[in-house]
Amino acid sequence: xxxxxxxxxxxxxxxxxxxxxxxxxxxxxxxxxxxxxxxxxxxxxxxxxxxxxxxxxxxxxxxxxxxxxxxxxxxxxxxxxxxxxxxxxxxxxxxxxxxxxxxxxxxxxxxxxxxxxxxxxxxxxxxxxxxxxxxxxxxxxxxxxxxxxxxxxxxxxxxxxxxxxxxxxxxxxxxxxxxxxxxxxxxxxxxxxxxxxxxxxxxxxxxxxxxxxxxxxxxxxxxxxxxxxxxxxxxxxxxxxxxxxxxxxxxxxxxxxxxxxxxxxxxxxxxxxx
Amino acid sequence: xxxxxxxxxxxxxxxxxxxxxxxxxxxxxxxxxxxxxxxxxxxxxxxxxxxxxxxxxxxxxxxxxxxxxxxxxxxxxxxxxxxxxxxxxxxxxxxxxxxxxxxxxxxxxxxxxxxxxxxxxxxxxxxxxxxxxxxxxxxxxxxxxxxxxxxxxxxxxxxxxxxxxxxxxxxxxxxxxxxxxxxxxxxxxxxxxxxxxxxxxxxxxxxxxxxxxxxxxxxxxxxxxxxxxxxxxxxxxxxxxxxxxxxxxxxxxxxxxxxxxxxxxxxxxxxxxx
Amino acid sequence: xxxxxxxxxxxxxxxxxxxxxxxxxxxxxxxxxxxxxxxxxxxxxxxxxxxxxxxxxxxxxxxxxxxxxxxxxxxxxxxxxxxxxxxxxxxxxxxxxxxxxxxxxxxxxxxxxxxxxxxxxxxxxxxxxxxxxxxxxxxxxxxxxxxxxxxxxxxxxxxxxxxxxxxxxxxxxxxxxxxxxxxxxxxxxxxxxxxxxxxxxxxxxxxxxxxxxxxxxxxxxxxxxxxxxxxxxxxxxxxxxxxxxxxxxxxxxxxxxxxxxxxxxxxxxxxxxx
Numbered sequence: 001x002x003x004x005x006x007x008x009x010x011x012x013x014x015x016x017x018x019x020x021x022x023x024x025x026x027x028x029x030x031x032x033x034x035x036x037x038x039x040x041x042x043x044x045x046x047x048x049x050x051x052x053x054x055x056x057x058x059x060x061x062x063x064x065x066x067x068x069x070x071x072x073x074x075x076x077x078x079x080x081x082x083x084x085x086x087x088x089x090x091x092x093x094x095x096x097x098x099x100x101x102x103x104x105x106x107x108x109x110x111x112x113x114x115x116x117x118x119x120x121x122x123x124x125x126x127x128x129x130x131x132x133x134x135x136x137x138x139x140x141x142x143x144x145x146x147x148x149x150x151x152x153x154x155x156x157x158x159x160x161x162x163x164x165x166x167x168x169x170x171x172x173x174x175x176x177x178x179x180x181x182x183x184x185x186x187x188x189x190x191x192x193x194x195x196x197x198x199x200x201x202x203x204x205x206x207x208x209x210x211x212x213x214x215x216x217x218x219x220x221x222x223x224x225x226x227x228x229x230x231x232x233x234x235x236x237x238x239x240x241x242x243x244x245x246x247x248x249x250x251x252x253x254x255x256x257x258x259x260x261x262x263x264x265x266x267x268x269x270x271x272x273x274x
Numbered sequence: 275x276x277x278x279x280x281x282x283x284x285x286x287x288x289x290x291x292x293x294x295x296x297x298x299x300x301x302x303x304x305x306x307x308x309x310x311x312x313x314x315x316x317x318x319x320x321x322x323x324x325x326x327x328x329x330x331x332x333x334x335x336x337x338x339x340x341x342x343x344x345x346x347x348x349x350x351x352x353x354x355x356x357x358x359x360x361x362x363x364x365x366x367x368x369x370x371x372x373x374x375x376x377x378x379x380x381x382x383x384x385x386x387x388x389x390x391x392x393x394x395x396x397x398x399x400x401x402x403x404x405x406x407x408x409x410x411x412x413x414x415x416x417x418x419x420x421x422x423x424x425x426x427x428x429x430x431x432x433x434x435x436x437x438x439x440x441x442x443x444x445x446x447x448x449x450x451x452x453x454x455x456x457x458x459x460x461x462x463x464x465x466x467x468x469x470x471x472x473x474x475x476x477x478x479x480x481x482x483x484x485x486x487x488x489x490x491x492x493x494x495x496x497x498x499x500x501x502x503x504x505x506x507x508x509x510x511x512x513x514x515x516x517x518x519x520x521x522x523x524x525x526x527x528x529x530x531x532x533x534x535x536x537x538x539x540x541x542x543x544x545x546x547x548x
Numbered sequence: 549x550x551x552x553x554x555x556x557x558x559x560x561x562x563x564x565x566x567x568x569x570x571x572x573x574x575x576x577x578x579x580x581x582x583x584x585x586x587x588x589x590x591x592x593x594x595x596x597x598x599x600x601x602x603x604x605x606x607x608x609x610x611x612x613x614x615x616x617x618x619x620x621x622x623x624x625x626x627x628x629x630x631x632x633x634x635x636x637x638x639x640x641x642x643x644x645x646x647x648x649x650x651x652x653x654x655x656x657x658x659x660x661x662x663x664x665x666x667x668x669x670x671x672x673x674x675x676x677x678x679x680x681x682x683x684x685x686x687x688x689x690x691x692x693x694x695x696x697x698x699x700x701x702x703x704x705x706x707x708x709x710x711x712x713x714x715x716x717x718x719x720x721x722x723x724x725x726x727x728x729x730x731x732x733x734x735x736x737x738x739x740x741x742x743x744x745x746x747x748x749x750x751x752x753x754x755x756x757x758x759x760x761x762x763x764x765x766x767x768x769x770x771x772x773x774x775x776x777x778x779x780x781x782x783x784x785x786x787x788x789x790x791x792x793x794x795x796x797x798x799x800x801x802x803x804x805x806x807x808x809x810x811x812x813x814x815x816x817x818x819x820x821x822x
Contacts, residue, residue, distance in 0.1 A: 001297065005287075009585075009726035011725075013582050013583050013597045016580060016582045021604060030297070032297065034290040035284060037283075037285035040727050053290055057294050058298050072781070122791075123779065124792075127604070178282065179314050229396045230346025230397050232346050232347035242397065243396075245291075245402070306564060309564060311557075311558055312559075323561045327561040452556065452588070503620060503670045506619065506620050507620070517670075519672030519675065524671075528617075
């Protein structure tokens, strides 16, 4: 299976052009759209979505990711393998959060023109370089065929997440989803009435358990929200917080938009207090 | 085939997460996206879209429907069979208009955790409960394996539709489609210059034929529109009405938006006069 | 493979209805969405997208195209073959730019009701006439079965493109893509520091090479932009121009929207000066 994420949107035929190339080279591969509506050029959002979906993708999946504001400039085109996936795209951090969870096995720069479209364009490497590479990798061409080995990949900064000695956890807003739910950098697995905080960007070895029967979340304006189990646990129109489906703390309004009602944006800080 | 309808939109990876689960459990099943752009939490619109598409889906299709504002609360997770489909989703009326056409054969509550994702989240049953159930049902697991039998499903109110003795038909606006065409609750099959009115939500046994060579539609502001065959039958920019592709009366503007030009919204009443 | 382009959007189940029909008649065919977000009724934009994606579609593809503001009126429903594709849709110019590149082999009017849905609607030929025809054609039903041969298809006007004796090339804005990049009618293949201009709407036989090491683009407000290789070659927020991935001159803002910052729209004229 080849899974595809991009910021191309669906109103043009950019995504279709990539799929036509994939289909021509690897006609028997299934294609799965992860999303194509990453905000234009928002590499961090793309990286977060890849991190979020990764646990549900079957082993062996080829991930074709294209959020690529530096296309046609010096940034490298790359492919790499970790213990679960093969990834193809720009070397700009897009796969950075994915990588934090799994060891990198091998990475190459995509320089071999035999596995590119003839006369590759300067502005659409998704179609001309990345899609052919993803398709050839899916059909079994060895990674080493595509170009020289590279050591390190570009990384994005880690989302803010700090656990204070007093038990206060400081995090930040990462993004608003389709429902206006604000996804934060604070990760948790609920167990036995205590909060198990981990830094999802580093790995589960940095777990820390904080015993608290009744935590609350402080917003920048000073208001406080109690942690609930689901957004349906508060009346319609009320602000609430809960651990979302990716294990991250989310702030939401039942049947409304927390993004609109709070005005909070990426990078705004929040605190979880025991 | 597994057909999927949701209000998740395509800008996040929620839909992709459901598909990844479906693919992992039932890799040979075809997936058909019905729509994922039901307005957030709009169960009635989801129910109308399922009613609209149902006649075109092959027998044996598994329908995975997730418009689920009550996720994580008391509402049940269900699966059921009628004589054509197997449906999986929340028990909130989403499948209610579909059900009115075909007899319910059997329904269960999805309580067996063997057919759910481990540590199912409180806010994403689409991925953790409904998608696994849809996939296992598609691979042949019997309905009775998923949980206890339930008798009755939650129903939505029927759209307003009343046929007066004088031949006047009172209905309401149901929604505006992508083109700004206003879909109404008045159903009809045109025959021989007369109007054959049926209550599509009840079944064809409530048909009623009204002979009229030249019916007109009254809007709440008192204006009247003649019934035409297609929106192209009036000049560009003109308001018109016709029987749409689902057999429901629609109000439209040729090359424009009736939703914008009339301001009519769901629940606004209209009349069809002989 | 059946490739589908429409202006139906994805918020209703119109596209799904077409796919359900395709799947029922031709269950083993792969489906490729080209785009469904052509602006409502914008036949020219649909024609440009088909022209743009065509070089990447495999030979033998059936193209189902539905941008059809005249549905239910006098316009014909057609299918035709050229040396690469079979196309099905309305006879309104939608396939016109595609046709200019490849000789038309045979065209018919879709009048045989045996290959249509029973009681075809007046407003949804995509589902009731075009999708069944595309599916039956994909399964091998001969073109001549569908209706009488027709000679000529409706054509759209050619986009403005004129090469003056002084070497100035006059063109126009065609549309803005998802990123706000303005795609123009000026076609080019870059070679050896000179500009190779061709009229992409007529064919490559009208190539003309203009030697210039440093061309610039004049906008209607008198401002001038230098031709670069990629949008990343200028600082963020700066206006630039380059040859886009379809071989057409594009005007863009690095990490911004040229459509918003220039206000240019379809039909506005630009000049490329040596």
